Amino acid sequence: MDAALDRMDLKILRLLQADGRMGNAEIAKRVNTSAATCHRRIQRLFEEGYIRGVRALLAPEKVGRGSLVMVGVVLDRSTPESFAAFEAAARAMPMVLDCHLVAGDFDYFLKIRVSDMADFNRLHSATLIALPGVRQTRTFFVMKEVVDNAPIDL
Numbered sequence: 001m002d003a004a005l006d007r008m009d010l011k012i013l014r015l016l017q018a019d020g021r022m023g024n025a026e027i028a029k030r031v032n033t034s035a036a037t038c039h040r041r042i043q044r045l046f047e048e049g050y051i052r053g054v055r056a057l058l059a060p061e062k063v064g065r066g067s068l069v070m071v072g073v074v075l076d077r078s079t080p081e082s083f084a085a086f087e088a089a090a091r092a093m094p095m096v097l098d099c100h101l102v103a104g105d106f107d108y109f110l111k112i113r114v115s116d117m118a119d120f121n122r123l124h125s126a127t128l129i130a131l132p133g134v135r136q137t138r139t140f141f142v143m144k145e146v147v148d149n150a151p152i153d154l
Contacts, residue, residue: 022042060113068112070140073132074106097113120141
């Protein structure tokens with residue numbers, strides 16, 4: 001934990017993780033400080049990079065993306081150039097929610113949202129296997145989302 005964060009900062013971060021729409025006045029009330037002080041603290045947390053952004057969490061099934069798929073990717077080479085090319089291509093794919101370089105049997109894990117298995121099949125055959133440097137993919141269809149996008153325990 002960063003020593004620059006005091007108890008009030010941590011409480012502000014917890015509140016914003018729980019509800020990013022919570023207004024400054026409500027946060028100030030809950031942390032027992034003035035609205036002006038709270039606003040300055042929140043601005044500092046943004047400026048210092050503790051908060052990267054605030055966004056709405058959508059219900060995937062309501063927007064036609066009810067199927068979650070995890071894809072393990074093995075590249076044909078382990079060079080900085082092949083990693084950079086793959087990462088650039090993954091960033092350009094709007095259905096990729098997360099892309100992580102990992103240690104172990106795979107080089108990357110992708111978290112992908114699609115409408116259904118047929119949608120993923122189209123994506124796989126037209127796009128995934130054609131990504132730069134891909135030697136092999138292994139697909140895992142998520143049966144149940146037990147914990148998803150949980151807040152960081154502070």
